[in-house]
Amino acid sequence: xxxxxxxxxxxxxxxxxxxxxxxxxxxxxxxxxxxxxxxxxxxxxxxxxxxxxxxxxxxxxxxxxxxxxxxxxxxxxxxxxxxxxxxxxxxxxxxxxxxxxxxxxxxxxxxxxxxxxxxxxxxxxxxxxxxxxxxxxxxxxxxxxxxxxxxxxxxxxxxxxxxxxxxxxxxxxxxxxxxxxxxxxxxxxxxxxxxxxxxxxxxxxxxxxxxxxxxxxxxxxxxxxxxxxxxxxxxxxxxxxxxxxxxxxxxxxxxxxxxxxxxxxxxxxxxxxxxxxxxxxxxxxxxxxxxxxxxxxxxxxxxxxxxxxxxxxxxxxxxxxxxxxxxxxxxxxxxxxxxxxxxxxxxxxxxxxxxxxxxxxxxxxxxxxxxxxxxxxxxxxxxxxxxxxxxxxxxxxxxxxxxxxxxxxxxxxxxxxxxxxxxxxxxxxxxxxxxxxxxxxxxxxxxxxxxxxxxxxxxxxxxxxxxxxxxxxxxxxxxxxxxxxxxxxxxxxxxxxxxxxxxxxxxxxxxxxxxxxxxxxxxxxxxxxxxxxxxxxxxxxxxx
Amino acid sequence: xxxxxxxxxxxxxxxxxxxxxxxxxxxxxxxxxxxxxxxxxxxxxxxxxxxxxxxxxxxxxxxxxxxxxxxxxxxxxxxxxxxxxxxxxxxxxxxxxxxxxxxxxxxxxxxxxxxxxxxxxxxxxxxxxxxxxxxxxxxxxxxxxxxxxxxxxxxxxxxxxxxxxxxxxxxxxxxxxxxxxxxxxxxxxxxxxxxxxxxxxxxxxxx
Numbered sequence: 001x002x003x004x005x006x007x008x009x010x011x012x013x014x015x016x017x018x019x020x021x022x023x024x025x026x027x028x029x030x031x032x033x034x035x036x037x038x039x040x041x042x043x044x045x046x047x048x049x050x051x052x053x054x055x056x057x058x059x060x061x062x063x064x065x066x067x068x069x070x071x072x073x074x075x076x077x078x079x080x081x082x083x084x085x086x087x088x089x090x091x092x093x094x095x096x097x098x099x100x101x102x103x104x105x106x107x108x109x110x111x112x113x114x115x116x117x118x119x120x121x122x123x124x125x126x127x128x129x130x131x132x133x134x135x136x137x138x139x140x141x142x143x144x145x146x147x148x149x150x151x152x153x154x155x156x157x158x159x160x161x162x163x164x165x166x167x168x169x170x171x172x173x174x175x176x177x178x179x180x181x182x183x184x185x186x187x188x189x190x191x192x193x194x195x196x197x198x199x200x201x202x203x204x205x206x207x208x209x210x211x212x213x214x215x216x217x218x219x220x221x222x223x224x225x226x227x228x229x230x231x232x233x234x235x236x237x238x239x240x241x242x243x244x245x246x247x248x249x250x251x252x253x254x255x256x257x258x259x260x261x262x263x264x265x266x267x268x269x270x271x272x273x274x275x276x277x278x279x280x281x282x283x284x285x286x287x288x289x290x291x292x293x294x295x296x297x298x299x300x301x302x303x304x305x306x307x308x309x310x311x312x313x314x315x316x317x318x319x320x321x322x323x324x325x326x327x328x329x330x331x332x333x334x335x336x337x338x339x340x341x342x343x344x345x346x347x348x349x350x351x352x353x354x355x356x357x358x359x360x361x362x363x364x365x366x367x368x369x370x371x372x373x374x375x376x377x378x379x380x381x382x383x384x385x386x387x388x389x390x391x392x393x394x395x396x397x398x399x400x401x402x403x404x405x406x407x408x409x410x411x412x413x414x415x416x417x418x419x420x421x422x423x424x425x426x427x428x429x430x431x432x433x434x435x436x437x438x439x440x441x442x443x444x445x446x447x448x449x450x451x452x453x454x455x456x457x458x459x460x461x462x463x464x465x466x467x468x469x470x471x472x473x474x475x476x477x478x479x480x481x482x483x484x485x486x487x488x489x490x491x492x493x494x495x496x497x498x499x500x501x502x503x504x505x506x507x508x509x510x511x512x513x514x515x516x517x518x519x520x521x522x523x524x525x526x527x528x529x530x531x532x533x534x535x536x537x538x539x540x541x542x543x544x
Numbered sequence: 545x546x547x548x549x550x551x552x553x554x555x556x557x558x559x560x561x562x563x564x565x566x567x568x569x570x571x572x573x574x575x576x577x578x579x580x581x582x583x584x585x586x587x588x589x590x591x592x593x594x595x596x597x598x599x600x601x602x603x604x605x606x607x608x609x610x611x612x613x614x615x616x617x618x619x620x621x622x623x624x625x626x627x628x629x630x631x632x633x634x635x636x637x638x639x640x641x642x643x644x645x646x647x648x649x650x651x652x653x654x655x656x657x658x659x660x661x662x663x664x665x666x667x668x669x670x671x672x673x674x675x676x677x678x679x680x681x682x683x684x685x686x687x688x689x690x691x692x693x694x695x696x697x698x699x700x701x702x703x704x705x706x707x708x709x710x711x712x713x714x715x716x717x718x719x720x721x722x723x724x725x726x727x728x729x730x731x732x733x734x735x736x737x738x739x740x741x742x743x744x745x746x747x748x749x750x751x
Binding site: 052053054056058062067068076077078079080081083139140495498499508510512513514515520521540541543544 | 588629631632633634635637638641642645665666667668670680693694708709710711712713714715716734736737738
């Protein structure tokens, strides 16, 4: 009876399951149940209370269901333990012989041979830690103190978590977008779009080969052959208009996630849009990401210039006494990311005994203004150059008295920075990537891929990052089987990233709940020659 | 789910085995070899007596001091050790809660026991994050948290056979040693603070 089903009958079953959830109370995005589940906050504002084995009390955010069952409600694996999915359909499905017999999206830790929960037995599980089968649940599961109204709100929320229709996912197509801000470097933008377009082409070339369109493992259905479609969302105008533009684009072209992208002076509107729409925004190439690790949907390779500021502040602290540093003069273009980086540098430095001076250059300022910003230096001054290649190339002589110079590698162009010879002896470059010698094999891989596909390398690091973002997305989607849930995509990335062997420009990538920057550190390097691109590390990898 | 025999039977028996092990420690235990305690427990908690060769790596304590792992362990006090990371959602909070309760149950004796928690995610777990984490679990004097380089953390994890390739693959392990040179009691699985206290009493009595 089960083996000989027709696809039509399967869809009928799926529809029945789906309908069961449509009649359950609708739960808004910021429902009371959600506050209990995600934040451990009761409708009264009081913290959720729970008790673990042996009387251990836990409450509030620490007791929130989300910590273990994850935002998606699809559970996770930790060590040998599966934290089971608790999205409604996984709790209330009828008993089945094996997981294969379940007509549900596959997740690890789903259980087949268990009587379905009812609202009453689920409430007992949550309050008393007794499963549907009458047996005690895992020692990890606390016993929650919820009254009947709160319990009903939480259960309604669990039902609402069940995977259903997901924007950007159809039977035959997975839609993704990439975001380009108007102030993104045009070369970099072109280079990244080349990589993304080719990656999607390749992906579709292989998946369109003659393979069955559907595979079924008994009742569980897998779609093995989805076309990937890329939408390039090119923003225009002022940053304050970007969120509205993005909302319009998302409405017109629903996508499952945003992949890669290139930013310029600010990325914040894109970040906030993705967070507001619960739209995963994965690994854009930006100098200045939004540093908000409590946010969920935005993942970055690194903190960019904010990390550089921390690296410099860390180094400054170790040298301050020996060099008798009294003043730090930071030079940047007003409105560029260096302005924010300078603030971060000031905040990251203890500040005791060191005076910080900002010298912001107006947008249109030329060589003369740059020279003026470097005047009136004294012994005991350190200079920080938050400058782009054009400004670096225009630097004159090193001002007398300056004992230490820092420069942003990200902004200046890393080892390709046109730093004049006179500055090379005294300049320490923040380098938030793996060293050229150590990343060679890692980066040769994407470079070889570009060469075979005749993609011009115009912005190596940005293009290598775009390629890496695509590979991570592709691997993660494979591991999701057919369970397309946006939160689950982010959660799977968090879990899988640490296993990557090819990590491009970064020595290591790792995430976790509450970690939004995959590479945590950087080097300080200096040029070894008066000209050319040879740099040497001034110490080990630093995690500031 | 945990099924256990009567605790008094188990602990009494375990204590006896530990005494035997302690007496015979020099003869048959070498670095890294494990001597199972024929644990009668069918369920998730098991205990064994093991000799570990602890590497002399430098770690960074929550107060940002660079310290030698060996010296921290050999400060004369009994050591109770676990491995955690601060963004861990399920296993670590429970283990840290148990450490906190264990420490409170020690009462005035707590300063005489060295609780050590080593981060398995040292790049994320800066000393500041460790201090915040320790405060969340009301860590009192005598309970230190450690971070350091990735290599140092992994060396420590490998030495105690808790390294599983990545931080998410970890399993709950608590290690306890009465004094330098003595074997470690390794407890795999979740123990309660009461059980930990009994273990500690047995182990230090056997000293």
